[in-house]
Amino acid sequence: MYVAVKGGEAAIANAHRLLDHERRGDRGVADLSLAQIREQMTLLVDRVMTEGSLYDPDLAALAIKQARGDIIEAVFLVRAFRTTLPRFGYSVPADTGAMRAVRRVSAIYKDLPGGQVLGPTFDYTHRLIDFLLAAGAEPPVPDESEKVLEPMPHVTGLLDREGLIEPESAEEEGAPVSDLTREPLDFPAPRDLRLQALARGDEGFVLALGYSTQRGFGRTHPFTGEIRIGDVEIEFVPEELGFAVPLGDVVLTECEMITQFKGSASAPPQFTRGYGVAFGRGERKAMAMALVDRALRAREFGEDVQAPAQDEEFVLAHCDNLQSTGFVEHLKLPHYVDFQAELGLVRKMRAEYEARRDDALEAAE
Amino acid sequence: MSVAFSNPVFDSQRVFRTAMNALARPGKLQPFDAGVRPPEGLPAEIAALALSLADHETPLWLDAALTQSTDVLDYLRFHTGAPIVRHPVEAAFALVCDPALCPALMSFTLGTADYPDRSTTVLIQTDTLRSSDSHTLRGPGIAGTSVLRAEPLPPGFVREWAENRRYFPRGVDVLFAADGWLVGLPRTTEFTGA
Amino acid sequence: MTDIQKKRQSAMGVCARATAEEIAAALDRIGRPETANELRAPEAGLVMARARMGGNGAPFNVGEVSVTRAAVRLASGETGIAYQLGRDSKKARDAALLDALLQTGRAAEVEAALAPIRTRIQEDQNLKARRAAATKVDFFTMVRGED
Numbered sequence: 001m002y003v004a005v006k007g008g009e010a011a012i013a014n015a016h017r018l019l020d021h022e023r024r025g026d027r028g029v030a031d032l033s034l035a036q037i038r039e040q041m042t043l044l045v046d047r048v049m050t051e052g053s054l055y056d057p058d059l060a061a062l063a064i065k066q067a068r069g070d071i072i073e074a075v076f077l078v079r080a081f082r083t084t085l086p087r088f089g090y091s092v093p094a095d096t097g098a099m100r101a102v103r104r105v106s107a108i109y110k111d112l113p114g115g116q117v118l119g120p121t122f123d124y125t126h127r128l129i130d131f132l133l134a135a136g137a138e139p140p141v142p143d144e145s146e147k148v149l150e151p152m153p154h155v156t157g158l159l160d161r162e163g164l165i166e167p168e169s170a171e172e173e174g175a176p177v178s179d180l181t182r183e184p185l186d187f188p189a190p191r192d193l194r195l196q197a198l199a200r201g202d203e204g205f206v207l208a209l210g211y212s213t214q215r216g217f218g219r220t221h222p223f224t225g226e227i228r229i230g231d232v233e234i235e236f237v238p239e240e241l242g243f244a245v246p247l248g249d250v251v252l253t254e255c256e257m258i259t260q261f262k263g264s265a266s267a268p269p270q271f272t273r274g275y276g277v278a279f280g281r282g283e284r285k286a287m288a289m290a291l292v293d294r295a296l297r298a299r300e301f302g303e304d305v306q307a308p309a310q311d312e313e314f315v316l317a318h319c320d321n322l323q324s325t326g327f328v329e330h331l332k333l334p335h336y337v338d339f340q341a342e343l344g345l346v347r348k349m350r351a352e353y354e355a356r357r358d359d360a361l362e363a364a365e
Numbered sequence: 366m367s368v369a370f371s372n373p374v375f376d377s378q379r380v381f382r383t384a385m386n387a388l389a390r391p392g393k394l395q396p397f398d399a400g401v402r403p404p405e406g407l408p409a410e411i412a413a414l415a416l417s418l419a420d421h422e423t424p425l426w427l428d429a430a431l432t433q434s435t436d437v438l439d440y441l442r443f444h445t446g447a448p449i450v451r452h453p454v455e456a457a458f459a460l461v462c463d464p465a466l467c468p469a470l471m472s473f474t475l476g477t478a479d480y481p482d483r484s485t486t487v488l489i490q491t492d493t494l495r496s497s498d499s500h501t502l503r504g505p506g507i508a509g510t511s512v513l514r515a516e517p518l519p520p521g522f523v524r525e526w527a528e529n530r531r532y533f534p535r536g537v538d539v540l541f542a543a544d545g546w547l548v549g550l551p552r553t554t555e556f557t558g559a
Numbered sequence: 560m561t562d563i564q565k566k567r568q569s570a571m572g573v574c575a576r577a578t579a580e581e582i583a584a585a586l587d588r589i590g591r592p593e594t595a596n597e598l599r600a601p602e603a604g605l606v607m608a609r610a611r612m613g614g615n616g617a618p619f620n621v622g623e624v625s626v627t628r629a630a631v632r633l634a635s636g637e638t639g640i641a642y643q644l645g646r647d648s649k650k651a652r653d654a655a656l657l658d659a660l661l662q663t664g665r666a667a668e669v670e671a672a673l674a675p676i677r678t679r680i681q682e683d684q685n686l687k688a689r690r691a692a693a694t695k696v697d698f699f700t701m702v703r704g705e706d
Binding site for chain 1: 560564567568571572575576602603604605606607608609610611612613614615616617618619620621622623624625626628630640642643644645646684686687688689690691692693694695696698
Binding site: 086087088089182238239240 | 420421422439442443446447448
């Protein structure tokens with residue numbers, strides 16, 4: 001518990017002013033523009049959008065600037081902003097199969113319809129610090145190919161056709177979809193709710209859990225069926241129009257993990273799935289999310305729930321970095337009264353302890 | 366189609382504040398400037414409340430007089446985005462412009478024990494709202510007792526209200542509107558004949 | 560869907576991907592129409608974006624996108640509506656005007672004004688695709704065990 005304290009007003013105002021000053025840094029250095037952040041800190045902007053759970057690159061760039069580059073603080077600002085806006089409704093489910101992908105790789109088939117498209121990736125770079133960048137070198141214009149990209153159907157469709165992978169349950173249209181921002185989290189949580197929570201979950205937390213499944217804490221033997229990144233159209237049907245309005249394109253990253261085959265007396269052995277998605281270019285996050293999604297399906301497949309990544313309450317109650325930081329950071333608020341109570345208790349116990357010790361000494365003499 | 370609030374943010378905040386004060390001070394008349402000119406058949410006060418309170422997540426139930434007007438339906442659909450439902454029990458808000466057409470209060474949803482807030486709020490347009498002794502009110506937010514004359518009331522309202530109170534903390538809340546006035550009757554308030 | 564709905568849907572898609580300047584220029588080229596009223600002043604809000612599990616399964620909520628909407632009514636009675644990503648209210652209002660004009664006798668002028676924007680968007684998409692295509696892996700099989 002914390003109590004209201006008075007008297008810090010001037011100190012708080014000055015602290016905020018000092019913060020603004022420190023954020024600006026050396027005033028001899030040019031001020032950072034939002035366009036620079038949006039265009040050149042792209043993956044940071046994407047991460048703030050994903051964990052802030054709001055796709056708006058300009059807003060995320062501003063939040064990053066205001067937060068001095070602190071991701072969780074920026075996420076906090078974005079989440080606070082979204083609470084001031086009315087919700088118009090839910091989009092038509094995005095068709096990621098129709099994505100205009102700039103990257104698409106599969107680790108399970110070398111040759112697949114649409115092919116392997118590396119796109120702008122850090123993979124195969126040597127991770128050597130590039131001092132030319134420090135010198136302000138402009139990169140060359142990228143190569144173009146005249147060969148057009150072919151359609152890229154989901155890889156899992158290939159396995160699906162042969163019945164070698166569990167089919168995604170296509171629920172009847174109009175069935176209610178859980179929404180974390182509207183109903184409180186309740187356990188057991190259905191898969192749609194788990195995916196929503198993981199989608200905005202902290203990348204570091206979800207990554208660590210995904211990694212833990214690989215190290216044997218809820219092992220699923222995953223293969224990357226496919227990763228794709230690109231533009232996806234978002235459509236919305238306004239009540240007053242009655243047809244789908246294209247709102248524009250968002251960049252999405254999608255990952256499908258294909259995991260350990262299983263079977264039962266009634267179902268033949270087949271592969272199972274884990275799914276991950278992130279706003280912008282969030283490959284690591286989408287992969288980790290897909291691993292954790294699969295781990296959380298343990299009960300559905302009759303697997304023992306033994307590892308942290310399989311425990312939905314553990315995962316879902318702790319994956320949101322805003323909640324985590326709120327509870328951890330609240331410890332710095334005044335707890336003067338609580339502590340006084342604790343202090344009194346320790347003094348009393350101490351006195352009792354000393355009295356007992358003195359009694360024992362006397363008895364011994 | 367008519368336009369809604371001229372300044373959606375400030376107008377809806379103002380209306381919300383009036384509704385909040387009405388429910389915090391049950392039975393006390395709140396001056397209420399609706400600030401909208403809705404289509405024929407939809408009283409301005411009810412329209413203003415619907416525009417402020419309803420959105421695509423709050424289903425609306427309308428009385429038979431309102432559902433007859435396509436202008437009213439189009440107006441509410443366009444400006445609130447709220448689905449319009451057929452059964453009172455599905456409604457987050459019920460719009461009653463003719464008290465004689467108000468269904469039994471128990472036919473609305475009373476919320477659940479876990480979420481008593483998920484009950485219907487019933488907005489009723491009356492001809493007269495006055496602080497004179499037709500009915501007596503008692504409960505939180507009222508010092509001692511207060512009096513209210515709201516006419517006409519839906520048939521059997523006093524009896525149904527007593528029944529509504531028995532389900533506390535579940536139960537519907539009511540807002541009575543009249544030309545330029547708003548009065549709140551939350552589920553915590555006793556409402557008896559004078 | 561009716562023909563006019565299809566036309567409006569397609570134009571809305573162009574407006575959503577256009578820049579504010581492109582839409583304003585298109586509108587200026589046609590001539591800004593006389594409006595009866597601003598049925599709904601431009602308003603920023605949210606739409607919860609959905610995707611499907613595994614790309615084709617049951618839907619779930621991914622996260623919200625910021626959207627601005629506007630609705631205008633022309634003096635001649637047509638209602639124009641815009642919903643688009645972002646928080647640009649002027650762009651949404653201009654798009655709503657174009658949507659209204661598309662329902663009048665001046666539809667052909669609107670289509671003509673949108674055509675260059677359509678081309679520009681298509682070219683940008685093609686360029687992106689050609690650059691991605693240049694990173695496509697061409698596997699060649701190493702000769703093995705030939706004896």
